Amino acid sequence: MKTPATEIRVNGIVQGVGFRPFVYRLAVQYGLAGFITNSPEGVVIKLAGDSAGINALIDSLRQQAPPLARIISLEQSETTLTGDCRRFAIIDSDTGQQSNTHVSPDIATCADCRRDCLTPDGRRHGYPFTNCTNCGPRYSIIRTLPYDRPRTTMTSFAMCPDCLAEYGDPSDRRFHAQPNACPRCGPRLEWRDRAGGLIHTDDPLGEAALANGSIVGIKGLGGFHLAVDAYSASGVALLRQRKNRPAKPLAVMVRDTDTAKRLCVLVPGEEEQLTSISGPAVLLEKRSGTGLAPNLAPGIGELAVMLPYTPLHLLLFNHPRTPDCLVMTSGNPAGEPLCKDNDEALERLGRFCDNFLLHDRDIHTRVDDSVSASSAAPRVFCGAPAATPRPRSGWPLPSPPCWRPARS
Ligand SMILES: [Zn+2]
Ligand SMILES: [Zn+2]
Structure with missing residues (x-):
């Protein structure tokens, strides 16, 4: 059976920034069915449900995207959905040959992960590879896009039951955090x-x-x-x-x-x-x-x-x-x-x-x-720097990097 649906294709920095969990929560909030998946072009969302809910989700995408996300384009078209139309799911990535999406740079440790590392008795106390959807390695560990754990250098670390539970829990800040790890299962x-x-x-x-x-x-x-x-x-x-x-x-x-x-x-x-x-x-x-x-x-x-x-x-x-x-x-x-x-x-x-x-x-x-220097664009970079770097004596200012992994 086919159900009328809306397809939304989003391009920009939308992988490795908690975008899929964000959309998952919105779909649940607005009672919509369908799925989201990473694609070589960004992310693809298919939504079935009432049009007011779909429009509200699209508005939220534009206005409340995760802080590290940068939406460059958002295309909407009519489509159909087959299969289970009662729930919303994050499904495995569509792996194609072409890659035209941007990926997040590595992100400095967030305040929550700092606390996890420094809190005695926590399961990540003293663990130097703590990360979550809001921080940690991205660009440096991605072998190919779309961004999923099997295509990163974390693929050799199988998550322990506790990490897997976090990874699969939409209410957890490590929901679909691809480099998720702990002292039991992660890098040493x-x-x-x-x-x-x-x-x-x-x-x-x-x-x-x-x-x-x-x-x-x-x-x-x-x-x-x-x-x-x-x-x-x-x-x-x-x-x-x-x-x-x-x-x-x-x-x-x-x-x-x-x-x-x-x-x-x-x-x-x-x-x-x-x-x-x-x-x-x-x-x-x-x-x-x-x-x-x-x-x-x-x-x-x-x-x-x-x-x-x-x-x-x-x-x-x-x-x-x-x-x-x-x-x-x-x-x-x-x-x-x-x-x-x-x-x-x-x-x-x-x-x-x-x-x-x-x-x-x-x-x-x-x-x-x-x-x-004071007005230079730092490592997070998408497009032209916000201002021309102010050179100072003796310190070379490198040109901003391009956050697009080499195809391999
Ligand atoms: Zn974090
Ligand atoms: Zn673990």
Whole structure:
């Protein structure tokens, strides 16, 4: 039996941003049947039910879309629906050859996930790969579109019953969160020596707490950082010597905004930039007499500062031995692209590091940290930047990346 229905095709940043769960809840709210699926062109929604409900859902799509979504086009046509017309469902993605949709960039850890990581007795307490529909890896882990877990580097981790229950519960903020994971079923940290040898420890983050000025290669979201205590002039000098980078300014990550304010002068708007969902490095005016190593950015009045934008970084800074400011410079030999794989990092970065803090979630696409000045568009990017970046002395401003994964 065929039932008259309305088909809606939505293109834009609509995958990896909680769009399907959002539409599911609206369909239930308005008593509509049908389905939603990711397609290579975006998402396709088919709706059967009374026209007032369908129109209300379309209005909500335009006016209340999830904060990370960007709708570029919305096309509506008449169609029919076969099969079960009593309920609404999220169905497996339609996999086609062409891919013409945009995918969300990786998103800095949201406040709820920060709380999950830091709350004692919670099942994600201390778990460095916590994420939800509102935050976490996207672009860096997607192999192909449409965006579903089997087409990401999370496919090798089978969800445990608790994670599966969250994933299937429309009222949960991890409903259809593709990188969903927990300590039982998800990626794990590894602590390794510079030659790649695994060092058994119950506390890799504690081992990596960088108070002693050693250099640690840290695998992050879209690449590797070389990290060292930013207060240690000898540690910074050693990093410069090993990387053969005598004077180029080095970016830092600080524990929180209070630390950023203690180390730098923030003008209006800069705190908002620092805490934006894209977690950019922001160029801030250095204060004097803070104790930071003078060789961080010699001869330059500004420092590129990031906040912890993943649970791994958050938990590292939460460790009592970690200083409140670390150098976090790209883990790539001068002039070469960022490392992506663990083996590649061990081979190419071993001569720079004393140890490695690695994990077993693969990076599919490298994403470097962006440096933004006050008016620059940060990492979340769709179309032209909102304003022309304001260049400052000594700091190169990269061009904004295009958030469209390579076809493979
Ligand atoms: Zn979250
Ligand atoms: Zn789990």
